[in-house]
Amino acid sequence: SVKVVERLAQTWERPTQGVFLAAPPTWRSAVWAGLLSGGDDSVVGEAAAAHLHGVLRDAPRTVTIWTPSARRDFTVGPWQVRFRRGRRRATRIPRRSSLEVSIVDMARDASELELVDALARALANNLTTPERLLTALGQRQRVRHSRVIREMCEASSTGIESALEWLFDRNVIGVHRLPKAERQGVTGPGRVDLLYDEAGLVVELDGMRDHADWSHDMFRDNDHVLEADRRTLRYGFNAANGHPCRAAAQLRDALHLHAGGATFQACPRCA
Structure with missing residues (x-):
């Protein structure tokens, strides 16, 4: 009614x-x-x-x-x-x-x-x-x-699948002319974001909202060390967008330590 x-x-x-x-x-x-x-x-x-x-x-x-x-x-x-x-x-x-x-x-x-x-x-x-x-x-x-x-x-x-991966590729690797890595590489413990196989180096790009189970990531990092003597570097948005030069220098040093050297070019923002 x-x-x-x-x-x-x-x-x-x-x-x-x-x-x-x-x-x-x-x-x-x-x-x-x-x-x-x-x-x-x-x-x-x-x-x-x-x-x-x-x-x-x-x-x-x-x-x-x-x-x-x-x-x-x-x-x-x-x-x-x-x-x-x-x-x-x-x-x-x-x-x-x-x-x-x-x-x-x-x-x-x-x-x-x-x-x-x-x-x-x-x-x-x-x-x-x-x-x-x-x-x-x-x-x-x-x-x-x-x-x-x-x-x-x-x-x-x-193979870029996220905003963080694109920022890291542009601001850290591209600007500083660092060697390109294999994207979405497959290792024994699983798939990784960036793999420098010859250097035994893994780079993981972690968006905080996408990684609630940090202990799982830690176990995987340990497996990389035990199974293939690979080291893992982890970076997030703060590194890719806020401190890309520091991240680039760290990646350069890691590649130099484990592979004997790496191309690198300082950008205008590098101190």
Whole structure:
């Protein structure tokens, strides 16, 4: 009855005109509220679309909705629903821009690290190809971080699977002209990030959020020593992005100690 509906509606939240929430707000409800408010031609875009495609691990606080006509922004719980005027071709449900367009669009507001993380996950999981990404990039005149997108596409064939691996390759190995290692090398104890086989040296790149079981890593390091007399060096984001010169010097010294030398070139940042 009308009275029952009115009574129920008193407990509903109305984030914007014509949209009601009958349950506690979630990120997904913010997405659907944006699409309902935006109309039939609206499409989720940028970082929110990248998250829906599975290449952005954390749901962004801002849900971007592309719509042909102007709409007023609103909030759903802690999430901001932001409208951008324009058209994007829709794919899947909830309606979202294509993965390639979403990544190029998110470059507008994303940090370099956020963009690299999304690119690395998309390419490593074969969700897209360098060619499709470069095609999407080429359809725009100016794109923030365009150089990074091109470099990531070029590096995808080398086995780079994460933002940390890309940063380490660029800032530590590449800038300092250190020898290239075998990526995703297979040893007796398991697969490793970087393997300098002749030097008996393993380099592991550890993102804190991806390595909750540190004791397992310690056992594996010990196995490398016992089975093949390999030493393991471990680096994270702080080394790759904050102290690349120190990491490069340490890697150079390790290669010199175990392999008799290594190419090395000091960069302008080296003390």
